[in-house]
Amino acid sequence: MKKYLVTSALPYANGPIHFGHLAGAYLPADVYTRHLRLLGENVIHISGSDEHGVAIMLNAKKEGKNYKSYVDYWHSEHKKVFDKFEVDFDFFGQTSEPYHAEEVLKWFDELYKKKLIEPQDNQQLHCKSCNNHLPDRFVEGICYKCGYNKARGDECPNCGIWIDPVKLIDPVCKICGSSDIEEITVTQWYLKLSKYHEKYRKWFESKKNVWRKTVYPFVDSLTRESLHDRAITRDLDWGIDVPLPEAKGKKFYVWFDAPIGYVSNTKQYLEKIGSSEDYLKDWWKNDDTEIVHFLAKDNIIFHAVIFPVMGMESGRINPPSDIPANQYLNLEGKQFSKSTGWYIDIDSAFEQFGADAIRYYLISIMPEQSDSSFAWKDFAAKVNGELANNIGNLINRCLKFAYKNWEGGLNPEYLKGFVQTEIGKKFKAAILEHKNIVDGKEFKKGIEQVMSMGQMANIYFSDLAPWAQYKEDPMEAERTIALTSIQIIILSIMLSPYLPGLSKKILDYFDFKLTDIDKKRIYTGELEVFDELLASGLKIMEAPKALVPKIEEKVISKLEEDLQGKAEELDNV
Numbered sequence: 001m002k003k004y005l006v007t008s009a010l011p012y013a014n015g016p017i018h019f020g021h022l023a024g025a026y027l028p029a030d031v032y033t034r035h036l037r038l039l040g041e042n043v044i045h046i047s048g049s050d051e052h053g054v055a056i057m058l059n060a061k062k063e064g065k066n067y068k069s070y071v072d073y074w075h076s077e078h079k080k081v082f083d084k085f086e087v088d089f090d091f092f093g094q095t096s097e098p099y100h101a102e103e104v105l106k107w108f109d110e111l112y113k114k115k116l117i118e119p120q121d122n123q124q125l126h127c128k129s130c131n132n133h134l135p136d137r138f139v140e141g142i143c144y145k146c147g148y149n150k151a152r153g154d155e156c157p158n159c160g161i162w163i164d165p166v167k168l169i170d171p172v173c174k175i176c177g178s179s180d181i182e183e184i185t186v187t188q189w190y191l192k193l194s195k196y197h198e199k200y201r202k203w204f205e206s207k208k209n210v211w212r213k214t215v216y217p218f219v220d221s222l223t224r225e226s227l228h229d230r231a232i233t234r235d236l237d238w239g240i241d242v243p244l245p246e247a248k249g250k251k252f253y254v255w256f257d258a259p260i261g262y263v264s265n266t267k268q269y270l271e272k273i274g275s276s277e278d279y280l281k282d283w284w285k286n287d288d289t290e291i292v293h294f295l296a297k298d299n300i301i302f303h304a305v306i307f308p309v310m311g312m313e314s315g316r317i318n319p320p321s322d323i324p325a326n327q328y329l330n331l332e333g334k335q336f337s338k339s340t341g342w343y344i345d346i347d348s349a350f351e352q353f354g355a356d357a358i359r360y361y362l363i364s365i366m367p368e369q370s371d372s373s374f375a376w377k378d379f380a381a382k383v384n385g386e387l388a389n390n391i392g393n394l395i396n397r398c399l400k401f402a403y404k405n406w407e408g409g410l411n412p413e414y415l416k417g418f419v420q421t422e423i424g425k426k427f428k429a430a431i432l433e434h435k436n437i438v439d440g441k442e443f444k445k446g447i448e449q450v451m452s453m454g455q456m457a458n459i460y461f462s463d464l465a466p467w468a469q470y471k472e473d474p475m476e477a478e479r480t481i482a483l484t485s486i487q488i489i490i491l492s493i494m495l496s497p498y499l500p501g502l503s504k505k506i507l508d509y510f511d512f513k514l515t516d517i518d519k520k521r522i523y524t525g526e527l528e529v530f531d532e533l534l535a536s537g538l539k540i541m542e543a544p545k546a547l548v549p550k551i552e553e554k555v556i557s558k559l560e561e562d563l564q565g566k567a568e569e570l571d572n573v
């Protein structure tokens with residue numbers, strides 16, 4: 001039987017999560033997992049904190065904390081944010097835990113035995129002023145490809161290429177700020193990706209019509225000619241020890257160990273739930289498992305090149321089926337940046353607007369095909385104009401009217417035969433189309449589809465005008481309210497992968513419970529199910545309150561001013 005392993009990029013335990021992260025990897029993974037669950041598929045969603053590497057070391061030192069307590073802090077902060085925004089993982093682990101190192105060593109052993117890992121002398125930068133090695137993010141300079149002036153020693157955040165630090169133009173030490181930097185020769189252990197080029201391309205080319213148009217050509221252009229060997233060890237004092245006597249004191253490079261976290265965390269998950277399944281045989285190495293990595297574009301190379309090669313060549317796991325990477329989400333047209341104040345505090349935004357409004361907006365602007373931008377005015381316009389008007393209002397008007405006039409429940413006679421009505425047929429067609437859209441991992445289009453069903457329901461309700469019908473013929477009005485209530489129930493199921501909180505609030509107004517099977521039937525367009533479900537009527541439990549509070553203009557103006565003010569303040573420092 002088919003299984004799904006959904007992973008979302010391990011958040012780096014080095015600072016707060018922002019909306020760009022949520023829209024880039026976690027919301028799409030969460031929506032997709034919820035979609036599969038509604039369909040009754042066997043799916044697990046795995047993630048966890050990525051807790052090694054130079055950036056963490058620099059910041060922990062700056063704060064005077066030891067590395068472990070520093071990463072533990074951010075791990076728990078991230079977990080809280082995910083809980084608030086209803087991003088559900090089956091397991092959210094930590095790469096600084098011993099279970100993870102145990103798994104990493106198994107990968108190393110296999111790759112080392114196959115001579116895919118070999119020592120090699122390497123030119124590295126060294127700061128003469130503070131006497132430190134400068135791998136990765138310990139050094140910054142001008143990108144030799146695109147000219148961006150804050151390229152790091154591991155990658156260029158602007159054009160996304162891997163950086164060979166010795167080629168950086170005008171390098172600067174990030175530890176002490178000096179530019180008195182020399183090149184020295186150091187032995188490191190390399191992952192010999194070049195040996196694997198032909199086999200890699202054979203696998204990669206099979207993804208041509210599967211992967212996104214923003215992902216495949218990008219990887220294609222970077223791997224067509226050759227694969228570059230990559231150093232996977234570093235001279236650092238934080239990380240997983242390289243288990244070779246001649247590599248004493250060296251640690252694995254964070255990018256070697258981090259993606260293995262998906263695998264080690266899966267093992268922990270199965271142990272936690274007391275499963276008898278084997279994490280490799282039954283999941284990662286099972287040909288019936290679809291492995292889907294959700295991430296943002298800056299992580300593509302590692303997930304599309306290095307990790308698949310490590311998996312295939314170590315023989316521990318199968319390569320991924322899909323890597324639906326998103327582009328970037330900006331803030332009012334500029335990159336999110338805590339240090340420059342161009343930033344939204346995610347906790348206060350949650351306090352102010354709640355998960356439903358924020359999830360709705362982030363999904364509806366999700367940067368699936370191109371970069372997009374979070375803008376406060378647009379946020380208010382979408383929440384007020386779409387979510388509150390289209391969904392909130394309809395439910396409010398219909399259920400209030402129902403509660404007032406048929407407090408004892410709606411007559412089952414009027415609840416019958418929804419699937420044969422014109423609106424029932426339209427709904428069914430829209431549901432089937434929605435399934436195809438979300439199977440194709442297009443979540444922005446998916447939520448648009450659900451909103452278009454909301455519009456259909458609104459038109460239906462306004463055209464029949466039950467309040468006017470009630471005066472002429474209360475039975476006609478009851479039929480309208482009954483069929484609109486069914487549309488509302490369907491809408492709540494369709495919304496549940498996107499807005500699980502709102503979906504539940506809507507369903508709670510009705511006096512019935514849906515089983516997972518019922519939900520699946522509704523979600524796949526088997527709308528005949530309502531004839532059975534509602535055979536003894538339908539009762540509204542209470543008059544609805546405002547489900548989606550409207551956002552006032554002055555609240556938004558204040559937030560815009562605060563953002564500009566904070567940025568200017570920091571600019572003047």
Ligand SMILES: [Zn+2]
Binds near residue numbers: 145147151
């Ligand atoms: Zn660049």
Ligand SMILES: [Zn+2]
Binds near residue numbers: 128
């Ligand atoms: Zn220095």
